[in-house]
Amino acid sequence: MDAAYTPPQGPLKILHDDHELVFVEKPAGLLSVPGKGEHLADCLIERVRRVFPTVLLVHRLDRDTSGVMVFALTPLAQRHLGWQFEERTTRKTYIARLWGEMAEKEGVVDLPIKVDWPNRPKQMVDPEGRPAVTRWKALRRGGNETRVRLFPETGRSHQLRVHMAALGHPILGDPFYATGEAREHERLMLHAESLQVRHPDGGRPIKVTSPAPF
DSSP: OOTTOOOOOSOOEEEEEOSSEEEEEEOTTOBSSOOSSGGGOOBHHHHHHTTOTTOBOOOOOOTTOEEEEEEESSHHHHHHHHHHHHTTOSEEEEEEEEESOOSSSEEEEEOOEEEOGGGTTOEEEOTTSBOOEEEEEEEEEETTEEEEEEEESSOOTTHHHHHHHHTTOOBTTOTTTOOGGGGOSSSOOEEEEEEEEEOTTTOOEEEEEOOOOO
């Protein structure tokens, strides 16, 4: 991320809002929160703040990932939702397009991850890393790629990207973990398709979905 950061423009896409929380769709290429420096000030939370002045951060998506994010509108909602993410009671699904045709129909990746310090913000698989688990299911194969639905059971930085690359099937368009033709795409082919949480006011399940744009 540097001075070349040119986030996409367009209206804020609100998927659901009420007195405690707001779900929005983050476009690919937009930071979730501000980076260091004025040129990295434009981000999703600041755009949400123009409409919902009390907005508070709960979680993040990578700049290059699109899809559903939830923000709190009160301190109570922020604490409640933050606890859900920490305790892994949220349910998240992602859609991705991967390099190569996977042989299996579904599987689980259970590989610990830690930061690759000399190359940060890249992450890497390491036995001394933090536990990371991703379930996956192939939806379609063909044309030397596989469309999958991903179910992260933990929330490590770059988890899905690292895990798919570790399988030998990096996510198409990934500037960090894909190489050659796999990297040559207009964007990272990873989209946060759905997010389910328990509503801070009463605890009822609420699920919000956003179809993948690819």
